[in-house]
Amino acid sequence: MLTAQGEAEFDIYLGKVRIDGKEFDIPVHVGEGVSEVLLGRQWLKNRRLVVDMPSGVLTLG
Incomplete structure (x- = not known):
């Protein structure tokens, strides 16, 4: 996958x-150099x- 830091391989x-x-x-x-898991x-x-973030609300619509 192409990222802002170049190409990277991810485990899915x-x-x-x-x-x-x-x-x-x-x-x-999940990948090496990825500090957070991308769900x-x-x-x-x-x-x-x-x-x-200030309200603690996440909406997926």
Whole structure:
């Protein structure tokens, strides 16, 4: 995958997330040099993610 720091290889695992009582399988991207696990990156292609850190609210629509 092409990143801001050049090309990188990621391992992809299957994760499970429960939202509003519904369970979803999502890809979890992990790679050397990646400081955070990227949960559900593919979801961002067709859903809107809004993070309001001061209010502690995360919305995936």
